[in-house]
Amino acid sequence: MRHALLSLRLALAAVFLYAAYTKLRQPWLLFAMSIDSYQILPEWAVLALGRTLPWLEAVVGALLITGMFLRYVAAGATALLAAFFAMMLRAFLKGMGIDCGCFGLGEAISARTLLRDGLLLAGSLALTWLALRQRWRAKNNDDIISGILRP
Secondary structure, three states, X not given: OHHHHHHHHHHHHHHHHHXXXXXXXXXXXXXXXXXXXXXXXXXXXXXXXXXXXXXXXXXXXXXXXXXXXXXXXXXXXXXXXXXXXXXXXXXXXXXXXXXXXXXXXXXXXXXXXXXXXXXHHHHHHHHHXXXXXXXXXXXXHHHHHHHHHOO
């Protein structure tokens, strides 16, 4: 169980850090244009996300590496990946033929990108479940130990 938790944590951390790195290498406005191509958000939200989302991905990646606040970070990563997947699926089903914006520019949304992001989402869900389960087990063990020690 510990090896699976560590492996998922480090794999997702690598993905988030790489995604952040590729977006931060380019002018933020290019990424904002990629977000805008989904035609979901108003201009002010597109600009705000274009500037902040790569930094959020970097923070999530760094926290996944350290394992700090794992339950919360894993749940946040799952929420981000679910939102990304839902937007990509919507664009794909509408036949929009746009750049996904996942790792900078240059990758059109396809069945392959949906499969990749679906697997990332599944891995993130598994990580969240394992982190919550680990916490639940630790709490139950503490309750059992304190029950034994108390007369």
